[in-house]
Amino acid sequence: MTITETHAHALAPTWVEVCPFDWLISGRGVCALVGGRQVAVFRVDDELFALSNFDPFSQTFVLSRGVVGSRGDHLKVASPIFKQSFDLRTGACLDDATVSVPTYAARVADGQVQVACP
Amino acid sequence: MSGRRRTLVVAGNGMVGHRLLEILVERGATAEWDIVTFCEEPRVAYDRVALSSLFAGATAEDLELVAPGFFDQVGLTVHVGDAVATVDREQHNVVSQRGVRVDYDAMVLATGSVPFVPPVPGRDARGCFVYRTVDDLEAIRSYAIEAGCRVGAVVGGGLLGLEAANALKSLGLETHVVEFAPRLMPAQIDERGSAALRLRIEELGVVVHTATATSEIVRSSDGRVKGMRFAAASPDGATPGDLPVDLVVFSAGIRPRDDLARAAGLTMGERGGIVVDEACRTSDPAVYAIGECALAVGRLWGLVAPGYQMAAVVADQILGGDRTFAGADLSTKLKLMGVDVASFGDSFGTTPGAEAITFDDPVTKVYKRVVVGPAAITGVRPVLGGILVGDATMYETLMQMSRGAMPTPERLEELIFPARSAGSASTGGIGALAGSALICSCNTVTKAQICAAVAGGGCTDVAGVKACTRAGTGCGGCVPLVSDLVRFELVASGVEVRNDLCEHFAFSRQELFDILRAQRIASFSELLLAHGRGRGCEVCKPAVASMLATLGDAYILDGEQASLQDTNDHFLANLQRDGTYSVVPRVPGGEITPDQLIAIGHVAKDFGLYTKITGGQRIDLFGARVDQLPHIWQRLVEVGMESGHAYGKALRTVKSCVGRNWCRFGVQDSTALAIELELRYRGLRSPHKVKAAVSGCSRECAEAQSKDFGVIATEQGWNLYVCGNGGLKPQHAVLLAGDIDRETVIRYLDRFLMFYIRTADRLERTATWLNKLEGGLDYLRRVVIDDCLGLCAEFEADMAGHVARYRCEWKETIEDPERMARFRTFVNSDETDANVVFISERGQPRPAYADEKPDPALLALGRTP
The missing domain is CATH 3.30.413.10 (Sulfite Reductase Hemoprotein, domain 1)
Incomplete structure (x- = not known):
C-alpha cells in the first residue's frame, strides 16, 4: 500500500485513525468524527482528500454523501442538497468564489486512513 | 412645426389592435402621438389562437401578449374593461361606455368579430356558449363542472368548431361535432381530406355528425340544455331525432363587429364589414379599420396573419408612409386535436390547366394533395397549392415552392414522397430556400432576416431569433422551421450545435445509450476511457448509472456503480433538507392490507418518523438517519413490503x-x-x-x-x-x-x-x-x-x-452484511449528527429551522455541542 499524504499543515498534527483504507470506494466519501468535527473523507483512486462535512448552502452536514468528479482540472464533490461543487484539494466552492469549506490533512498509514486533528 | 401632440384612438385591444400598438411604439410614434386604446375585455391582448390550450394546462397569463410594463410607457393609455360606445366624426371625438371622452386626430377600429349563433330555438338556454374569449372558456369550464356535464356538442365543424371540440374533449366531455355541410372544414379542405380528418378525429372518440342541421336546443324545465334536435340537412345526414347533451358550444363562423362603424355612418359592405381602401382607410380619411372587422380588397380576412399585415400598413400610414395592403396568403397549418391539417395556395385547383397529385392512405389516414399548374417553358410544372391531412411535414417546403421561392422537383412524385438521399429532407429543403422566402407569415419575416439575426445578430437559438425578429411569435406554426433554420445557419457558419450531456462526454444521452448498447459497455470507467474525458460529475455519473441499470441486471450499488449514484440512489432513500432521509414502501395500485398499515404504523412509531400520505397513494416516512435505514427496511421487508423507488x-x-x-x-x-x-x-x-x-x-x-x-x-x-x-x-x-x-x-x-x-x-x-x-x-x-x-x-x-x-433493492441490501455496513452516519463512531434536530408539531416531528437550532456558525466548525 502506498502512503499518500496530502495538504500542508502548520503544526505537528495529531493523526486520528478513521477506518481501514480498503473500506473506501474510489469516487465516494464517508464521514468521520475527528476531534468532535464532522470530516468528509474521499478516496479518488489511491489519493485521499478530507473536507469539512458541512455544506454552507444548505447548512447541513452532507458533503461526504455527494457525487465526486471533476470540473476542468479540479477534482470536486457536488453537495447532494443543492449541487454546488467544492474543490477537493482547496475546499473552495467552484460555483461561488466567496464560499469555501475547511480542508484537513489525510494519509494512509499501516492500511488505515488517518485524518489530522488540528 | 407646431409641436402639438396628436391623439390616436385605437378601438380594440385584441391580437391585431395590440400588434398595431407594438409597431407604433417600436417605430417611435409616441414621440408625437398620444395613443389611447380601449379594451372591452377585462384583460389586455392575449393569444386567441391558442385559446383551447386553457383546457390543456395553460393559464390566461400564459396567453398574454402584452409585455410587462408595456402600457406604462409615456404616450400610451389603456382603458381595460371599457369600449368605445359612440363616435362623433364631425367633432373628432369618441365617448366610451364608461363615459370617457377622447378627442382624436386619427382613429383605428380594431373591433374584431363576434361568433355567429344560428337562429335555433333554444339557443339562449343555460348551457349554451360561444367560443371566442377567455371569459367564454371560463364560463364553459365552470358550467361543465357545476352542472356535472357529461356530454358536450359543438355546432360547427369548421376550423373554430374543431378547436372548440378539442376544448370540450380536454374537459373530459363526450364530444359531438355537428356540421351542416356534408364534410368537416369545407372552406379549407376537399372531400377526401375531410374524410381522412374525420377518421382521425373519430379515432379520438369524437362523434361527428355531418350534413346535419340543428333544429332546436331542447331545454329542461329549469331552462338548462338537455339535448339537441336534429333535422337532416341532406339525405345522407343524420336521421332526425334527439341527441341528449348537457352543454352546447356554437362555433359556426364569425361576423365582423361593425356596429360602431355602422352607427358612425361609415361605408359598410353589403354583408357587413367596414369597407377600407388599400391603405386600410375607411370612408372617413381620419378613420382606419384593421383585422376581422375590415372588408379589405373586397373580402373579410378571418385569420390573424392578414390582420397583422393590416396593422403594419396602418402604422406606416399614420407615420406618413405609403405601405398598402393588397391581400394576404390564407395558407394555414394547424394541429386540430393533434391532427395536422394544412391548406395553402390554390388548394382546390381552380387555376386553368391545374392538375392534382394525390395520396390517400386509409390505413395511416394520411391524405396529401398537391396542385400543379401547366408546364412552364423549362418543362417544370409549378406547385400552385395543396392540402395535407395527418402529415404536414412537407407543408413548409411545398408552400415555399408554391411561392416560387424554391424549385419544384423534376420528379413530381417527390412532392408527395420527398427524396431522402441527399441528407435529411428538412435541412436540405431549408438550404434550397431563397432568401426572400417568407418563413413567418404572421409577422412577415423572411429567411434572409432570420439568417441575418443568426449570422450578424448573434442569435444562437429560437428564443433569440423570436426576440430579435418576432418570427414564430404569431401562430407559432413556423417554429419548427425557424428552429431548423437556426441550426442550419449555425452549422453553415461553422458553429457546432451540440446537445452534450456535460463536459465529460461530447454526446447526448441518447447517443450514449446507443454506444453502451452497441458496444456492450458495462461500466462507467470503460465508457469514460473510450468516449469521454476527465473524471465525470454529478450529471453524467448518475445518468450513466441509470442507463446501465436499464441495460444490465446488476444490483445498483455493486462495484463501481456504487460511486456513480446520486445520494438518493446510494442510500435507497430520499434526502430531505436537513440531511435525513424519507422512506416510501411500494403500495402497488394504492391497495394495502390492514396488517401492512399496522406494520408501517409500528415502524414509524418505533423510529420516531413523521408520517404523511403521498399524492401517489402511498405512505412516506420522514426523518430517518442513514444508520436507521437498513433497520427500518428489515422490519418492512419482514411484513412483505418492498422498495417503492421513490428515490430513483x-x-x-x-x-x-x-x-x-x-x-x-x-x-x-x-x-x-x-x-x-x-x-x-x-x-x-x-x-x-x-x-x-x-x-x-x-x-x-x-x-x-x-x-x-x-x-x-x-x-x-x-x-x-x-x-x-x-x-x-x-x-x-x-x-x-x-x-x-x-x-x-x-x-x-x-x-x-x-x-x-x-x-x-x-x-x-x-x-x-x-x-x-x-x-x-x-x-x-x-x-x-x-x-x-x-x-x-x-x-x-x-x-x-x-x-x-x-x-427488490432493499431486500438485497439487508440480506448482505457488507452492503448493510455502508449505512453509517460516521465511519468511526456510533454517535449521531448533532445538527439534526427535530421539533414536535401537530403531534409529529419536523426538522428544526435555523433559529430553533444551536448556532450554525459553531456547527460549521463541526463541533458537536
Whole structure:
C-alpha cells in the first residue's frame, strides 16, 4: 500500500485513525468524527482528500454523501442538497468564489486512513 | 412645426389592435402621438389562437401578449374593461361606455368579430356558449363542472368548431361535432381530406355528425340544455331525432363587429364589414379599420396573419408612409386535436390547366394533395397549392415552392414522397430556400432576416431569433422551421450545435445509450476511457448509472456503480433538507392490507418518523438517519413490503381508483390493472421519474390524464393515454390508442416506455420528450403501434428482460452484511449528527429551522455541542 499524504499543515498534527483504507470506494466519501468535527473523507483512486462535512448552502452536514468528479482540472464533490461543487484539494466552492469549506490533512498509514486533528 | 401632440384612438385591444400598438411604439410614434386604446375585455391582448390550450394546462397569463410594463410607457393609455360606445366624426371625438371622452386626430377600429349563433330555438338556454374569449372558456369550464356535464356538442365543424371540440374533449366531455355541410372544414379542405380528418378525429372518440342541421336546443324545465334536435340537412345526414347533451358550444363562423362603424355612418359592405381602401382607410380619411372587422380588397380576412399585415400598413400610414395592403396568403397549418391539417395556395385547383397529385392512405389516414399548374417553358410544372391531412411535414417546403421561392422537383412524385438521399429532407429543403422566402407569415419575416439575426445578430437559438425578429411569435406554426433554420445557419457558419450531456462526454444521452448498447459497455470507467474525458460529475455519473441499470441486471450499488449514484440512489432513500432521509414502501395500485398499515404504523412509531400520505397513494416516512435505514427496511421487508423507488428516476406509482369491484360506476377492474402495471414496471430506471394511473371509468378519479402514462376504462376495454404530467408545467396526456384490451395496453406500454428510455434527454419527462419529438404524436403512434422503426420486438424483449431481472433493492441490501455496513452516519463512531434536530408539531416531528437550532456558525466548525 502506498502512503499518500496530502495538504500542508502548520503544526505537528495529531493523526486520528478513521477506518481501514480498503473500506473506501474510489469516487465516494464517508464521514468521520475527528476531534468532535464532522470530516468528509474521499478516496479518488489511491489519493485521499478530507473536507469539512458541512455544506454552507444548505447548512447541513452532507458533503461526504455527494457525487465526486471533476470540473476542468479540479477534482470536486457536488453537495447532494443543492449541487454546488467544492474543490477537493482547496475546499473552495467552484460555483461561488466567496464560499469555501475547511480542508484537513489525510494519509494512509499501516492500511488505515488517518485524518489530522488540528 | 407646431409641436402639438396628436391623439390616436385605437378601438380594440385584441391580437391585431395590440400588434398595431407594438409597431407604433417600436417605430417611435409616441414621440408625437398620444395613443389611447380601449379594451372591452377585462384583460389586455392575449393569444386567441391558442385559446383551447386553457383546457390543456395553460393559464390566461400564459396567453398574454402584452409585455410587462408595456402600457406604462409615456404616450400610451389603456382603458381595460371599457369600449368605445359612440363616435362623433364631425367633432373628432369618441365617448366610451364608461363615459370617457377622447378627442382624436386619427382613429383605428380594431373591433374584431363576434361568433355567429344560428337562429335555433333554444339557443339562449343555460348551457349554451360561444367560443371566442377567455371569459367564454371560463364560463364553459365552470358550467361543465357545476352542472356535472357529461356530454358536450359543438355546432360547427369548421376550423373554430374543431378547436372548440378539442376544448370540450380536454374537459373530459363526450364530444359531438355537428356540421351542416356534408364534410368537416369545407372552406379549407376537399372531400377526401375531410374524410381522412374525420377518421382521425373519430379515432379520438369524437362523434361527428355531418350534413346535419340543428333544429332546436331542447331545454329542461329549469331552462338548462338537455339535448339537441336534429333535422337532416341532406339525405345522407343524420336521421332526425334527439341527441341528449348537457352543454352546447356554437362555433359556426364569425361576423365582423361593425356596429360602431355602422352607427358612425361609415361605408359598410353589403354583408357587413367596414369597407377600407388599400391603405386600410375607411370612408372617413381620419378613420382606419384593421383585422376581422375590415372588408379589405373586397373580402373579410378571418385569420390573424392578414390582420397583422393590416396593422403594419396602418402604422406606416399614420407615420406618413405609403405601405398598402393588397391581400394576404390564407395558407394555414394547424394541429386540430393533434391532427395536422394544412391548406395553402390554390388548394382546390381552380387555376386553368391545374392538375392534382394525390395520396390517400386509409390505413395511416394520411391524405396529401398537391396542385400543379401547366408546364412552364423549362418543362417544370409549378406547385400552385395543396392540402395535407395527418402529415404536414412537407407543408413548409411545398408552400415555399408554391411561392416560387424554391424549385419544384423534376420528379413530381417527390412532392408527395420527398427524396431522402441527399441528407435529411428538412435541412436540405431549408438550404434550397431563397432568401426572400417568407418563413413567418404572421409577422412577415423572411429567411434572409432570420439568417441575418443568426449570422450578424448573434442569435444562437429560437428564443433569440423570436426576440430579435418576432418570427414564430404569431401562430407559432413556423417554429419548427425557424428552429431548423437556426441550426442550419449555425452549422453553415461553422458553429457546432451540440446537445452534450456535460463536459465529460461530447454526446447526448441518447447517443450514449446507443454506444453502451452497441458496444456492450458495462461500466462507467470503460465508457469514460473510450468516449469521454476527465473524471465525470454529478450529471453524467448518475445518468450513466441509470442507463446501465436499464441495460444490465446488476444490483445498483455493486462495484463501481456504487460511486456513480446520486445520494438518493446510494442510500435507497430520499434526502430531505436537513440531511435525513424519507422512506416510501411500494403500495402497488394504492391497495394495502390492514396488517401492512399496522406494520408501517409500528415502524414509524418505533423510529420516531413523521408520517404523511403521498399524492401517489402511498405512505412516506420522514426523518430517518442513514444508520436507521437498513433497520427500518428489515422490519418492512419482514411484513412483505418492498422498495417503492421513490428515490430513483424510475417508475414511481400506478395510482388507481377502486374500480368495478366496489364502485357503482366502474366498468373495469382498474385496481387489478394498476397493480399489474406497477409490478411489471417497478424498478425500471428511466431518464426521469415516471408516474402512472388507471381509472375504472370515464369519471377519471385516478387522474390518469395527468400522468406519464394513464389508462382509462371504457365499456369495450381501455383507452391508453401517454405523456402527461403535473408539476411545474402541467400538460394533459394524449390518447395513444383507444378501446384496446389488457394485453395490447401492456404491449404498447412496453414499447412506449423503452422508446422513451432510449431516446429522451436526461431529466426529460415524457411530456417534454413528446413536445420535442419530431413528428409528435403521429410519429409516436407509428413507432409504438405500427412499428415503423422495426424496433418493437427489441423493445418488448428489453422489457421482458427487465421484468425477469427485477429484484427488490432493499431486500438485497439487508440480506448482505457488507452492503448493510455502508449505512453509517460516521465511519468511526456510533454517535449521531448533532445538527439534526427535530421539533414536535401537530403531534409529529419536523426538522428544526435555523433559529430553533444551536448556532450554525459553531456547527460549521463541526463541533458537536
